[in-house]
Amino acid sequence: MKCALIVLFVFVASAAAISNHWGERSTNIIWMKNDHKIYLNTVYAVPVRGFQISRDVKFPEVVHKYSQNITYIEAIDNFRNSSGGTPIILSGGPRFNYVHLRIVSQLNYGLNFTIKIYGK
Numbered sequence: 001m002k003c004a005l006i007v008l009f010v011f012v013a014s015a016a017a018i019s020n021h022w023g024e025r026s027t028n029i030i031w032m033k034n035d036h037k038i039y040l041n042t043v044y045a046v047p048v049r050g051f052q053i054s055r056d057v058k059f060p061e062v063v064h065k066y067s068q069n070i071t072y073i074e075a076i077d078n079f080r081n082s083s084g085g086t087p088i089i090l091s092g093g094p095r096f097n098y099v100h101l102r103i104v105s106q107l108n109y110g111l112n113f114t115i116k117i118y119g120k
């Protein structure tokens with residue numbers, strides 16, 4: 001029985017796609033300072049045998065002093081198995097007005113990530 005439980009646990013852990021999030025949604029109804037979605041995109045790459053693929057997301061494309069401050073970032077792995085990639089923040093992110101994200105695939109696999117950025 002104990003053995004069966006451990007096997008089940010390992011299966012569940014390895015079947016989970018890696019989706020990451022950073023920061024916190026900002027909701028303040030009284031002061032009307034809610035954040036809202038400022039970026040939504042799906043990053044897709046076909047697999048290439050013998051390679052890890054990386055894709056960068058830079059938001060906004062041009063940063064200026066009126067750029068909205070980021071509150072929350074979600075990187076949702078659309079692979080529903082253990083073959084998904086790993087998203088990392090290289091610079092910026094929540095509390096900054098820009099972010100540079102990189103998504104790296106596993107060897108021999110592609111990518112399908114949905115990136116959502118909220119700001120205010």
Ligand SMILES: *[C@@H]1O[C@H](CO)[C@@H](O)[C@H](O)[C@H]1NC(C)=O
Nearest residue numbers: 065066067068069095097120
């Ligand atoms: C972003 O945050 C900085 C530092 O808190 C603030 O000075 C600036 O006004 C904010 N920008 C916006 C667009 O709210």
Ligand SMILES: *[C@@H]1O[C@H](CO)[C@@H](O)[C@H](O)[C@H]1NC(C)=O
Nearest residue numbers: 042044078079111112113114
């Ligand atoms: C990526 O994943 C989304 C969500 O599961 C799906 O709708 C879409 O077709 C996928 N894109 C490709 C090119 O497979």
Ligand SMILES: *[C@@H]1O[C@H](CO)[C@@H](O)[C@H](O)[C@H]1NC(C)=O
Nearest residue numbers: 079080081082083084109110
């Ligand atoms: C996991 O899912 C993705 C997208 O559907 C697919 O390309 C990949 O081959 C799958 N991995 C395995 C081990 O089946």
